[in-house]
Amino acid sequence: MEKFDVHTGRAVPLRASNVDTDQIIPAVYLKRVSRTGFEDGLFAEWRKSDPDFVLNRAEFQGASVLVAGPDFGTGSSREHAVWALKDYGFRAVLSSRFADIFRGNSLKGGLLTVLLPQEVIDRLWEAVEADPTTEVTVDLVEREVRSPAAGVHEPFELDDYTRWRLLEGLDDIALTLRHTDEIGAFEGSRKPWLPVTL
Amino acid sequence: MARTMAEKVWEEHVVRRADGEPDLLYIDLHLVHEVTSPQAFEGLRLAGRSVRRPDLTIATEDHNVPTQDLLAPIADPVSRKQVETLRKNCSDFGVRLHPMGDIDQGVVHVVGPQLGLTQPGMTVVCGDSHTSTHGAFGALAFGIGTSQVEHVLATQTLPMTPFKTMAVTVNGKLKPGVSAKDIILAVIAKIGTGGGQGYVIEYRGEAIEALSMEARMTVCNMSIEAGARAGMIAPDQTTFDYVRGREHAPRGEDFDAAVEHWKSLRTDEGAVFDAEVVLDADELSPFVTWGTNPGQGVPLDASVPDPASFEDPSARAAAEKALAYMDLTAGTPMREVRVDTVFLGSCTNGRIEDLRAAAEIIRGRRVAEGVRMLVVPGSMRVKEQANEEGLGRVFEEAGAEWREAGCSMCLGMNPDQLKPGERSASTSNRNFEGRQGRGGRTHLVSPQVAAATAVRGTLSSPADLAAR
Numbered sequence: 001m002e003k004f005d006v007h008t009g010r011a012v013p014l015r016a017s018n019v020d021t022d023q024i025i026p027a028v029y030l031k032r033v034s035r036t037g038f039e040d041g042l043f044a045e046w047r048k049s050d051p052d053f054v055l056n057r058a059e060f061q062g063a064s065v066l067v068a069g070p071d072f073g074t075g076s077s078r079e080h081a082v083w084a085l086k087d088y089g090f091r092a093v094l095s096s097r098f099a100d101i102f103r104g105n106s107l108k109g110g111l112l113t114v115l116l117p118q119e120v121i122d123r124l125w126e127a128v129e130a131d132p133t134t135e136v137t138v139d140l141v142e143r144e145v146r147s148p149a150a151g152v153h154e155p156f157e158l159d160d161y162t163r164w165r166l167l168e169g170l171d172d173i174a175l176t177l178r179h180t181d182e183i184g185a186f187e188g189s190r191k192p193w194l195p196v197t198l
Numbered sequence: 199m200a201r202t203m204a205e206k207v208w209e210e211h212v213v214r215r216a217d218g219e220p221d222l223l224y225i226d227l228h229l230v231h232e233v234t235s236p237q238a239f240e241g242l243r244l245a246g247r248s249v250r251r252p253d254l255t256i257a258t259e260d261h262n263v264p265t266q267d268l269l270a271p272i273a274d275p276v277s278r279k280q281v282e283t284l285r286k287n288c289s290d291f292g293v294r295l296h297p298m299g300d301i302d303q304g305v306v307h308v309v310g311p312q313l314g315l316t317q318p319g320m321t322v323v324c325g326d327s328h329t330s331t332h333g334a335f336g337a338l339a340f341g342i343g344t345s346q347v348e349h350v351l352a353t354q355t356l357p358m359t360p361f362k363t364m365a366v367t368v369n370g371k372l373k374p375g376v377s378a379k380d381i382i383l384a385v386i387a388k389i390g391t392g393g394g395q396g397y398v399i400e401y402r403g404e405a406i407e408a409l410s411m412e413a414r415m416t417v418c419n420m421s422i423e424a425g426a427r428a429g430m431i432a433p434d435q436t437t438f439d440y441v442r443g444r445e446h447a448p449r450g451e452d453f454d455a456a457v458e459h460w461k462s463l464r465t466d467e468g469a470v471f472d473a474e475v476v477l478d479a480d481e482l483s484p485f486v487t488w489g490t491n492p493g494q495g496v497p498l499d500a501s502v503p504d505p506a507s508f509e510d511p512s513a514r515a516a517a518e519k520a521l522a523y524m525d526l527t528a529g530t531p532m533r534e535v536r537v538d539t540v541f542l543g544s545c546t547n548g549r550i551e552d553l554r555a556a557a558e559i560i561r562g563r564r565v566a567e568g569v570r571m572l573v574v575p576g577s578m579r580v581k582e583q584a585n586e587e588g589l590g591r592v593f594e595e596a597g598a599e600w601r602e603a604g605c606s607m608c609l610g611m612n613p614d615q616l617k618p619g620e621r622s623a624s625t626s627n628r629n630f631e632g633r634q635g636r637g638g639r640t641h642l643v644s645p646q647v648a649a650a651t652a653v654r655g656t657l658s659s660p661a662d663l664a665a666r
Contacts, residue, residue, distance in 0.1 A: 020628075020630045022631070022632060022633050026632055026636075027610060027611045030611065031233070031274070031280050035241075045631065045632050045636065070392065074391055074392070074425065074491070075327065075630060076341075076609075076628075077329075077341035077343050078234065079234070079237075079325075079343035097395065099395065099425060100395055100396060100427050101327055101343060104343065104346070108343065108345040108346070109343075172345070172349055172357060173245070173247070173352050173353065179214050180353075182213055183224070186224055190226075191459065193448035193452040193453070193455065194226055194320070195227070195317065195446040195447075196253040197254065197315065198292075
């Protein structure tokens with residue numbers, strides 16, 4: 001997994017609530033068997049059908065922090081949503097509320113999802129819309145979001161374990177495989193009637 | 199200390215617990231399909247890892263398979279490659295697969311319970327958010343992303359931080375014509391699409407206990423639409439009777455021992471939930487959605503709401519956007535909304551009881567002029583049973599298309615899609631923009647409402663139909 005420590009970049013204001021994973025990447029893009037190259041699917045319908053959609057606007061090209069409305073990432077478990085955001089160039093998504101599965105996927109894939117009060121999101125939206133060159137810093141080391149131009153200096157919560165994994169870029173599987181003995185011992189204690197498929 | 203069912207099942211599966219780390223949970227059953235697994239198997243290959251417990255893993259082809267002309271090669275080369283990749287992965291890693299054409303092929307959440315692989319007290323995962331379906335048995339079942347699919351394949355465990363618990367109590371009795379789908383749509387409308395975030399929901403109360411196993415699966419299936427990753431219902435005699443005798447169910451003394459254990463899983467008297475919601479089943483009526491998320495629903499008797507009536511500015515903006523996308527005008531009675539397509543199927547409502555309920559209404563009637571009705575059984579076994587009961591003929595004689603098993607128009611990954619601007623009444627679970635095809639408009643409904651709507655051509659309940 002790609003490490004995440006401190007990232008500074010321009011931001012995209014996505015003023016919509018309940019942005020579901022079918023909008024982040026429509027199902028037709030899920031037929032691929034590769035793990036990269038999903039940037040063309042990101043918000044594909046909105047990019048195609050609405051010339052004024054934020055990602056179609058010149059001033060937001062190259063931005064790397066997505067500032068989204070509440071309940072971002074609802075719907076399906078498709079990790080392709082995380083891959084599409086990362087492949088497009090986003091390193092962090094800020095919102096007042098994320099859907100659980102999307103949040104879990106993002107933190108496993110090195111896309112930092114940051115929970116902030118809606119009032120802070122509102123301030124970032126206003127600042128970025130007024131001046132699209134406004135930079136936002138997402139600092140995982142200090143666990144805070146800073147944007148002096150927007151008057152934002154806000155701490156955020158993330159558990160120590162997830163923070164450590166992201167800072168180190170660690171692979172969950174390798175961490176779990178250190179405990180193979182414990183897994184084996186647990187297997188010896190499982191109920192005898194539990195079903196097997198083979 | 200008094201504990202909830204979710205807490206008990208969780209505790210029974212903790213492999214390792216250490217300060218400052220998530221719990222490492224053992225996974226009893228891992229369901230796999232073609233869409234969210236290819237990158238996981240590829241990850242194993244690159245790291246030189248194997249599948250730890252192929253005997254706790256089962257795969258089927260469901261999301262993008264066609265539902266007609268099964269003997270022809272899949273026309274879409276990208277879909278075909280994904281299905282072929284699953285076949286190769288299952289063969290290389292020793293995973294049991296039920297491919298197209300197999301009698302046990304079907305939607306993964308229909309196949310698991312029908313084989314008896316889903317049992318009370320288990321942990322069940324799948325790279326699909328509707329894994330919550332299996333919670334109907336008192337299993338802790340939740341959807342996972344592809345990184346976690348790879349993790350379970352490699353280790354049969356998942357590092358997880360505990361969920362909070364929410365009780366949704368449904369008191370009273372459902373009126374005739376009101377179904378499990380109406381219960382869950384009403385729950386989602388009440389608590390919102392984010393209301394269950396971070397929670398496992400336990401559904402309880404008289405109306406839940408009265409539901410069949412299949413109806414319970416419909417309720418738990420859409421927990422994710424309320425934001426909850428898992429929904430559970432306490433196992434009882436209905437559960438035991440459903441599991442008994444199935445291919446992978448415990449037998450003889452094992453079954454008796456299992457039932458004894460399953461009975462102990464019920465939430466203890468006095469256990470405290472982190473949140474509680476109460477509904478009265480007597481007050482429920484057939485429910486339909488008007489917007490583009492599953493929380494935007496109203497009783498069929500109501501009208502399209504006025505966005506101005508929403509106090510919360512973000513809900514108001516969402517309603518305005520939804521009405522524009524859905525091409526609906528505030529104040530229009532829901533019953534006057536005309537549809538082009540009716541879809542009966544999916545992991546929400548593609549089981550035999552759903553087909554029976556719809557066939558009972560369609561029998562001896564005709565699908566309205568200009569309406570296309572697609573009936574897609576949840577699995578090939580459901581199809582076989584429906585044919586034995588004569589239901590397939592009922593659908594065909596009414597003018598509906600009687601298809602093969604798969605996810606089909608629930609998510610439109612296969613050729614079963616709405617055209618831009620087309621409107622459907624659908625028994626599936628998501629009414630997101632473009633979910634059933636680019637530019638398509640979806641109204642979520644129960645099988646009973648779907649059948650009545652097919653006959654009248656506008657959103658309808660069975661009570662609206664003239665006598666045969």
